[in-house]
Amino acid sequence: MRSIQRTFPLFVTALLLAVGIVQLTIGYGEVRQASRSVADRRLRFVDSVLVDLFRSSQQRGRITALAKDSAIVAFLRSGGQRGREQALAALRRITLDTATNARLELRDFSGRVLLSTGRFALGDSVLVSPGADSARFGPLIRRDTVLFFGVAAATPGTEQSSGGATEQAGGIVQQIGHLQLNERTRRSLTGLAGGDVAFLFGNAAGDPWTDFASIVPAPPANVRDRHTPTRYERGESKRAIAMAVPGTPWMVATELPTRLIVAPAQAYLLNMAPLAALVVILGTLVAWWGSRRLTAPLVGVTRAAEAIATGDLAQRVPPGRDDELGRLARSFNTMAEQVSRSHHHLEVQVAQRTKALEGTNAELESFSYSVSHDLRAPLRAIHGFARILLEDHHAKLDPEAQRLLGVIDQNTRRMGQLIDDLLAFSRLGRTDVTTGPVDMKELTQLVADEVQRAEAGRNGSLEIQIDPLPPARGDRGLLRQVMSNLLLNAAKFTRGRPSARIEVGSKPNVDQTVYYVKDNGAGFDARYADKLFGVFQRLHSAEEFDGTGVGLAIVKRIVQRHGGRVWAEGAVNQGATFYFTLPGEER
Amino acid sequence: MPPHGVDILLVEDNANDAELTLRALKQRNLANQVHVCRDGAEAMDFFSKGAGAVPKVVLLDLKLPKVDGLEVLRRLKGDARTKAIPIVVLTSSREEPDIERAYALGANSYIVKPVDFEAFARAVSDVGLYWLLLNHPPQ
Numbered sequence: 189m190r191s192i193q194r195t196f197p198l199f200v201t202a203l204l205l206a207v208g209i210v211q212l213t214i215g216y217g218e219v220r221q222a223s224r225s226v227a228d229r230r231l232r233f234v235d236s237v238l239v240d241l242f243r244s245s246q247q248r249g250r251i252t253a254l255a256k257d258s259a260i261v262a263f264l265r266s267g268g269q270r271g272r273e274q275a276l277a278a279l280r281r282i283t284l285d286t287a288t289n290a291r292l293e294l295r296d297f298s299g300r301v302l303l304s305t306g307r308f309a310l311g312d313s314v315l316v317s318p319g320a321d322s323a324r325f326g327p328l329i330r331r332d333t334v335l336f337f338g339v340a341a342a343t344p345g346t347e348q349s350s351g352g353a354t355e356q357a358g359g360i361v362q363q364i365g366h367l368q369l370n371e372r373t374r375r376s377l378t379g380l381a382g383g384d385v386a387f388l389f390g391n392a393a394g395d396p397w398t399d400f401a402s403i404v405p406a407p408p409a410n411v412r413d414r415h416t417p418t419r420y421e422r423g424e425s426k427r428a429i430a431m432a433v434p435g436t437p438w439m440v441a442t443e444l445p446t447r448l449i450v451a452p453a454q455a456y457l458l459n460m461a462p463l464a465a466l467v468v469i470l471g472t473l474v475a476w477w478g479s480r481r482l483t484a485p486l487v488g489v490t491r492a493a494e495a496i497a498t499g500d501l502a503q504r505v506p507p508g509r510d511d512e513l514g515r516l517a518r519s520f521n522t523m524a525e526q527v528s529r530s531h532h533h534l535e536v537q538v539a540q541r542t543k544a545l546e547g548t549n550a551e552l553e554s555f556s557y558s559v560s561h562d563l564r565a566p567l568r569a570i571h572g573f574a575r576i577l578l579e580d581h582h583a584k585l586d587p588e589a590q591r592l593l594g595v596i597d598q599n600t601r602r603m604g605q606l607i608d609d610l611l612a613f614s615r616l617g618r619t620d621v622t623t624g625p626v627d628m629k630e631l632t633q634l635v636a637d638e639v640q641r642a643e644a645g646r647n648g649s650l651e652i653q654i655d656p657l658p659p660a661r662g663d664r665g666l667l668r669q670v671m672s673n674l675l676l677n678a679a680k681f682t683r684g685r686p687s688a689r690i691e692v693g694s695k696p697n698v699d700q701t702v703y704y705v706k707d708n709g710a711g712f713d714a715r716y717a718d719k720l721f722g723v724f725q726r727l728h729s730a731e732e733f734d735g736t737g738v739g740l741a742i743v744k745r746i747v748q749r750h751g752g753r754v755w756a757e758g759a760v761n762q763g764a765t766f767y768f769t770l771p772g773e774e775r
Numbered sequence: 776m777p778p779h780g781v782d783i784l785l786v787e788d789n790a791n792d793a794e795l796t797l798r799a800l801k802q803r804n805l806a807n808q809v810h811v812c813r814d815g816a817e818a819m820d821f822f823s824k825g826a827g828a829v830p831k832v833v834l835l836d837l838k839l840p841k842v843d844g845l846e847v848l849r850r851l852k853g854d855a856r857t858k859a860i861p862i863v864v865l866t867s868s869r870e871e872p873d874i875e876r877a878y879a880l881g882a883n884s885y886i887v888k889p890v891d892f893e894a895f896a897r898a899v900s901d902v903g904l905y906w907l908l909l910n911h912p913p914q
Binding site: 562564565566567568569571572573574575576600601603604607611 | 789791792795798838867869888889890891892893895896
């Protein structure tokens, strides 16, 4: 059974759950979006700091300037111990000036080292082939866990013209730098980006990359190319932004683990979900309590209404409240009061009517008793004395007097028959119908035999055909009278036929059986079909066919008392069919 | 009235019915020893005053003035001296309750008077013949 008391809290719970889930989803999405954009801003900022850091080294400008230094140029041109000292001093100035632990070399065009300063030695080869007028960067070089870069510039006036002197005068200044980030910078940048940040350095040429502590694989191509926030997997999910260092072929990239970025969103979920659950539980409890409070009085009214429906008219509802529900209870009580009162009134009326009907019935009974007893006595006297006149005083009566006495004789007989039929009819209303299974086929056969005997002396043949008939449920005695009246009726109205034929059959109906008696007799005018079953209603004159017109009325009354229906079909001189329905055997 | 030698006691308030009954009996020569009572009280008097008078049959109508036919039947059948007397109820009523009560009170037969005179005459004379000639009462 559906119940508001249960469905309402369920509805509220579902609603709160839906709102909670939507709220959490949207909140989670927004927090994640916000922390992503914060992370992106930080990644870009760190990138730009790194870019500034490596651009500020100004390697290209410095190496170009160094290549033009007069001491270097002079040393290359003139050589000598003093020139060497001055050139070395120029080189050392830069080595001390930079934080890259630079090694500076001066080589001739054949690659031979003329001068060198700084700690690192990378072999004798020229790392970078310098351009004619400006510095060039070489590839990044890995040694153990450290990455080095090379940048070189040619000294001026070193065109490759003919003559050894000119050749002698030119050279290459090359710097080898250790790519590193000092601890202080690293720490302040880490603080800016929020822990677990990784700083990557490399180039797009396919050389190794470093995180300033070790050599690392290069970030994926899409990170290097796009310069926008990109997510990718390396051990775990990362988010990275790359940025090119202007004036160099280098590139920096900063990455954060995705888990750090979504951590605030997850923290939001972790904090908000229990809160939302608490709200849902509280809401459910409140809804449950509210619906109980709201429906409890309704349950009371419902119970009372059900009690009244089952006949307990004294049932009332306690009206104890001052709101709509209290008003409902009071209206209900008023209604119950009125129902109770009109029910009582009805009972009194029924009792009165029943009493009146019983009185009427008793009167009717004494009336029919009087008819039975008192009307027949004078009739018998009239008939008796008319007969006596005819028998004892025959000689004194002329033929007309005798004919008149004959008329009296006939009419008193007929009136006797009328009284008998009328009494039989009125008795039907008072007889109890005792129902049981009735074998209609066997019953009809019995009646048919009787009718054949009664019609033995008729002119012409009489055939009564009985089809298989389903059993009925009813009063055997009364049903026998129905069949008897119908067969006698059919026999009577086929008297003029040389070969009379009566057929008794049946056809199934919805929940009843339709039985019929069909004859090929005089039939009747279909316009008067409804008059056939009235008491004393006759469609033929007494001269044509005898009878009092009660037989079919009796048939109708018996069938109706069985809950059935009668009707007739026919046409003048084309026979008649009488139908009646009876409840089936099993019900 | 000589109570002795009564064969048939006819209790009938309707003079016409009484006359028709007598005529039917007369035709069979059964009317010589018939005594007619006009109501129930008279019938009861017949038995209380004419002590020892035992008719061979009583033809009793049911609807009678003063004492009702069923009451007469009840008293006669309830009295040891008269309960052996055959009583034939001869009435116009074919009501089932009347028939049942009459037999319950000990009626020997119940005849419904036909309206048709021939049938009536035949019924009365048959009853007379049966009870006067065929039936053998206790001595």
